[in-house]
Amino acid sequence: MHFSPVPLHIPDGFLSIPISIICWAITIITLGIAISRTNKALGEKQVPLMGVMAAFIFAAQMINFPVAGGTSGHLLGGALAAIVLGPWAGMLVMTAVVAVQGLLFQDGGLLVMGANILNMGLVTAAIGYGLYRAVSNQSKAVKLSVAGVAAWLSVMAGALFTALQLWLSGTSQLGIVIPAMLGVHVLIGLGEAFITVAALSFILQTRPDLLGEDSESAKGSRAWVAVGGIIALVVVWLSPLASADPDGLNRVAMDIGFFNTAQTGEGLLAGYTVPFFADAAASKIMAGVIGVIVVGAIIMLIGRGMKAKS
Amino acid sequence: MPVTHVINSFEMPECDGDVLSVKDLHFSYPDGHAALHGVSLKLCRGDKVALVGPNGAGKSTLMLHLNGILGGRGEIEIAGKRLTRDNLPVIRAMVGLVFQSPDDQLFSPTVFEDVAFGPLHMGLPEIEVRVRVDAALEAVRMSSYKNRLSHHLSAGEKKRIAIATVLSMKPSLLVLDEPSAGLDPRARRTLINLLRELPITMLVSTHDMVLVKELFPRTIVMDEGRVVADGLTHEILDDEELLTAHGLEKP
Amino acid sequence: MHFNAFDRYHEKESFLHRLDPRVKVLVTVIYIISNALLPDGAWLAFISAWMFLITANLLSQLGIGYTFKRSIIALPFALIAVTVLFSIPGKPVSTFQFLMWDLTITDAGFLRFVSILIRSWLSVQMAILLVAVTRFPDLIHALEHLRVPVILTTIIAFLYRYLFVLTDEVLRLIRARESRSAAVAGNRSGGGVRWRAKVAGNMAGQLFLRSYERSDRIYNAMLSRGYSGHLYTLNPHEMKSSDYFVTAFVIAVIFIVQLIGRL
Known part of the structure; x- marks a missing residue:
């Protein structure tokens, strides 16, 4: 029995290679920073804490509550993790959750795991923590209401990022995928907000020290407020715009040369001379080079195999 | 198969605390709750001692002091070495602490990784680590479980592996917190036999008075952060007044 | 389960x-x-x-x-x-x-x-x-060999180990909720959505605290076996x-x- 809380886990095959690689790059860089920050800022105690918290998020995603008409509310947990553990540790925890879901349960693919971590782990943590940090010194009521909004927006942001990646990969049409993804997640986000607020208020009642002044939760840099605010603005501003005028977004993307056309089928890089994508002489040369590399790799591996034997 | 064990009349040995010596230990938790009020006790090589007392008596708190996880006021010596911040790593290798919940003790995915954790963190070379893992698993009769996954084990199996995780560090003192809690009768019997055979000094906190009677020649009673009795088990178990006063029952 | x-x-x-x-x-x-x-x-x-x-x-x-x-x-x-x-x-x-x-x-x-x-x-x-x-632990070793940072593989290893323990706890919580979710004949049961969400949130909060305290105990178990912030692993591959x-x-x-x- 395993619940996939939100239809955000992209399987392999739905994102193009360039988009997958770009998402991996963003994810790896962010995680690199997160690791160096957690190494510096947090004590040795954080390692088992983050590990058990990852299991907690995984298990908490199984908690559901009936909403209406057979649908049920679930927790994704990115905002909650970041608020309680601080943004960097929250990101690492969510990364482990998404990684295990993809690796062990095929809930989300491997090549696209960079994108899944980005959407469900990094964006949600950044926006969730950023908005909360803005009011982390305020009264309990303010904190909780902002946490609710942050949790809702974190799901919306994850959905928006997912939709954009699908569109840039040429898997889905912008005018449909954005309203569809965001529409579905308006409700899912409400579930997220309810559970996050209730869980936080439970923690504030029983262990206020965990969210107090000396906690990781209150120590994050103020810069997160800006990060969270920017992502929130992008979601709030881009969503209606993209839904109302998808061609507009298409045009902008073309103008800045991000890709040539969304609907040729190949998506990003369709018109570029990349090996296997075009007939240009350059790509033939590239193909040759790749061939040499492949043959070289095979010979090297066989060589190692012989060595290991002898 | 139940083993009957006759407690012979047992003379308290002359003991200068060559394995463990605790002197006047005080400790309060950060929230102000005072858990230990001047605890003193001594253990000698080969002693197998039960530590009994009601919940909240300070047994677990005392145990957490023995390898420096908690640091209270007072003096602790392990095999003649004074416990200080500087020699914590050495002390931790000498005192094997087995926690009550094996799910907390076994935190690695596989049995091998868990039993190897201690030796690896002591900085031993790989070959030595492997030798010790094999020996520790052999000592708890779980050699065939080396490559098993921790979450596949039964409660009794987890308990025995938990003991192996500290045996692999070759401690001079084994400290167990509630080892028989939550075990079914057969697993409990296996554990009792195992503890009896282990040739190692041990201090065992427990509520299981049958276990105390069967296994430990000496018993220490704690209540409200103090040692209230320390003596031969059969004498303590015969002292009904003492037992009642501290919420214990004669088995 | x-x-x-x-x-x-x-x-x-x-x-x-x-x-x-x-x-x-x-x-x-x-x-x-x-x-x-x-x-x-x-x-x-x-x-x-x-x-x-x-x-x-x-x-x-x-x-x-x-x-x-x-x-x-x-x-x-x-x-x-x-x-x-x-x-x-x-x-x-x-x-x-x-x-x-x-x-x-x-x-x-x-x-x-x-x-x-x-x-x-x-x-x-x-x-x-x-x-x-x-086996999943072997997969984690493979990730270590393939240069995935040890902090991440460690979190994943913990996640894998405690996923079984904590999901059991969740199921116990859910069962406890279910066994008390009774209805009186003729009455609409279950309360409002907000109330149901609050119950779910309390369960999440409860689970969080139990997990938090568990991580304390695990940390102690690690300390008592010589952990001092560095993680060492032995990969048998x-x-x-x-x-x-x-x-x-x-x-x-x-x-x-x-x-x-x-x-």
Whole structure:
């Protein structure tokens, strides 16, 4: 029995290679920073804490509550993790959750795991923590209401990022995928907000020290407020715009040369001379080079195999 | 198969605390709750001692002091070495602490990784680590479980592996917190036999008075952060007044 | 529920089970990348990739259809790609009405849609096979060898270990809620959505605190065994000659599949 809380886990095959690689790059860089920050800022105690918290998020995603008409509310947990553990540790925890879901349960693919971590782990943590940090010194009521909004927006942001990646990969049409993804997640986000607020208020009642002044939760840099605010603005501003005028977004993307056309089928890089994508002489040369590399790799591996034997 | 064990009349040995010596230990938790009020006790090589007392008596708190996880006021010596911040790593290798919940003790995915954790963190070379893992698993009769996954084990199996995780560090003192809690009768019997055979000094906190009677020649009673009795088990178990006063029952 | 619900590994004595986990991870990733690189409508290459998958199934001794039976999990996501059926310009194949829209499926759109599904379907099967023939702790070791930072692999190892413990706790909480969710005949039961959400949130909070306290105890257990902030692991894996040969062979085969896809 395993619940996939939100239809955000992209399987392999739905994102193009360039988009997958770009998402991996963003994810790896962010995680690199997160690791160096957690190494510096947090004590040795954080390692088992983050590990058990990852299991907690995984298990908490199984908690559901009936909403209406057979649908049920679930927790994704990115905002909650970041608020309680601080943004960097929250990101690492969510990364482990998404990684295990993809690796062990095929809930989300491997090549696209960079994108899944980005959407469900990094964006949600950044926006969730950023908005909360803005009011982390305020009264309990303010904190909780902002946490609710942050949790809702974190799901919306994850959905928006997912939709954009699908569109840039040429898997889905912008005018449909954005309203569809965001529409579905308006409700899912409400579930997220309810559970996050209730869980936080439970923690504030029983262990206020965990969210107090000396906690990781209150120590994050103020810069997160800006990060969270920017992502929130992008979601709030881009969503209606993209839904109302998808061609507009298409045009902008073309103008800045991000890709040539969304609907040729190949998506990003369709018109570029990349090996296997075009007939240009350059790509033939590239193909040759790749061939040499492949043959070289095979010979090297066989060589190692012989060595290991002898 | 139940083993009957006759407690012979047992003379308290002359003991200068060559394995463990605790002197006047005080400790309060950060929230102000005072858990230990001047605890003193001594253990000698080969002693197998039960530590009994009601919940909240300070047994677990005392145990957490023995390898420096908690640091209270007072003096602790392990095999003649004074416990200080500087020699914590050495002390931790000498005192094997087995926690009550094996799910907390076994935190690695596989049995091998868990039993190897201690030796690896002591900085031993790989070959030595492997030798010790094999020996520790052999000592708890779980050699065939080396490559098993921790979450596949039964409660009794987890308990025995938990003991192996500290045996692999070759401690001079084994400290167990509630080892028989939550075990079914057969697993409990296996554990009792195992503890009896282990040739190692041990201090065992427990509520299981049958276990105390069967296994430990000496018993220490704690209540409200103090040692209230320390003596031969059969004498303590015969002292009904003492037992009642501290919420214990004669088995 | 029992732990088996989360275990994907199937104990067998097969060639694939014995392969070094690094090789298995690498081969799986290369295979998935290769699928993503194949152009739309490269039917022959898709079939070759499928043959490769079936061969792997056979070598695993899990049965030729092992991964096939479990491969439907990614299907619901196909809905996301449905729009390409209509949105890519091409020769109309079929036109029909759906609610208020006139939808025309084009040949190019159809080609792309089917290609996306095939890529996804093949890739997910290989990932299923990977965890069926590799114990998860070995997979974590493979990630360590492949230079995934040790802090991440450690968190993943903890997650895997405590996933079983904590989901058991969740199920106990859910059962406790269910057993008290009674209804009086004639009364509407269950309270409002907000109330239900609050109950779920309290369960999450409760679980959080229990987990938090557990992590304290685990930390103590680690400390008492010499942990001081550094993590050491001992990985019992060593690449054998056969592992290198298999990797080389697979790269060659994948390369040929790619060539087939472009001819």
